[in-house]
Amino acid sequence: MHDELVHVALHATHPESGAARTSLAGIVADLAQPVQVVDADLPIRDVNLYFRDPEVSCVVVRRSRPTTRVGILMRQHFTWVYTGRLGYGRAMHDPKPVSMVTDWSPLVAHPASHVADVAAQVMVRDAKQRYDDVLVQDTRWGVTSAAAIMRALVGALSERSTHDPLTRLKTRAAIWYDLTRRCDTARPGTAQFLLLFDVEGLHRVNAAYGLAAGDQVLIEVASRLVGALPAGSEIGRVDGGTFAVVISLPAVDDVGAAMSAESLRQRFADALAEPPRTLPHGAWPRVRGVVSWATTPSSAESLVLDAETRMRERRNPFA
Structure with a gap:
């Protein structure tokens, strides 16, 4: 099933024309939601405050020294770290900086990136990070879920089956x-x-x-x-x-x-x-x-x- 989705996503990244690409695929800026950005040196216990909100799926971690770098901390990974294999995760990690549990190789998309392009990148990621959120780099950082991207792709392909990609008229x-x-x-x-x-x-x-x-x-x-x-x-x-x-x-x-x-x-x-x-x-x-x-x-x-x-x-x- 995964291979089929990859094929669909890759196929959709090459529609007939640029006009079709914009109108049918959509861009990730349309899906992006605001996301909290925290400093890489922030103690993990303080990051826990953000995840108390059940709507928060991730936080963006920003490190300025020695060079600027951006990572992501997903709720699922944070919960696993905080729990720990023997239940002592909180005691062990509370004072440590959040940089130690951050994924420093997130998928970052430009806001004008087409949904189909990003969906293809999502599906070829390593299995452990495949369904992590995607960061959207704009004047302010945003985030969208992999599920939202795939839903948008399916919607675009469904529309494409009934509408001409070039003129946007019915087929x-x-x-x-x-x-x-x-x-x-x-x-x-x-x-x-x-x-x-x-x-x-x-x-x-x-x-x-x-x-x-x-x-x-x-x-x-x-x-x-x-x-x-x-x-x-x-x-x-x-x-x-x-x-x-x-x-x-x-x-x-x-x-x-x-x-x-x-x-x-x-x-x-x-x-x-x-x-x-x-x-x-x-x-x-x-x-x-x-x-x-x-x-x-x-x-x-x-x-x-x-x-x-x-x-x-x-x-x-x-x-």
Whole structure:
């Protein structure tokens, strides 16, 4: 099980892009809690006062001479030392400096370190220290538990299974599930709309301006589509340069649905029309869009097939 977790953590440290890395993995600063810092010369009996608080899992030990050094004392190790094998630990260790029972090789993370990176470091530590807390070196020392880091990693991976790492939109499986749910629970007088958007010539953008520019195009398209979404709608990235929007709106018949479809199409066309200033001149591609709808009970599959047929037949992109 440990080897599997190591593999997962190492795999997650290399997502598809820097943007995905930041948004999905999170950073340890988000998990860090304040921690007590004590001097290395402080008698162990005085450190005991901090561990009387059941919420304290560790203390940071700082030594300034001859050079600055930082260590950690975990509650579990402190309790073992204080108890002693024969029950005389307290009598033997009370006057000694806390430096004698400190772990001087803790895992120290920068606050901007990604959770996945730190999780990988946690899992390859020696078994005795593997689940010790991780120190976070900021303007003030912080600490986070190994368990919190692994929970954050699992949460990030779980989110990654339903969200596209680059655009943060739903994946194809997730958006098709939402469309299926809407079709299965559709009420009379409500139409289901599926809009497909295809970024044309994305490979040319990548070739002419680089992959980073291509990624930026996709991120910008996703952002504009999200900004134009009506309330209650859902959006996903279903393929490399293809996006899907799922909407439910009141519509009694096909005539009313067709009018709504055209209104929706124009709404998104307007949102995508103006090239962003952040991209090189000429890097903003055209976006082809189509709308499929159903005013009577219909399956998600039929809506998808109809939208894909319309996409193939459309020759003049609207943006």
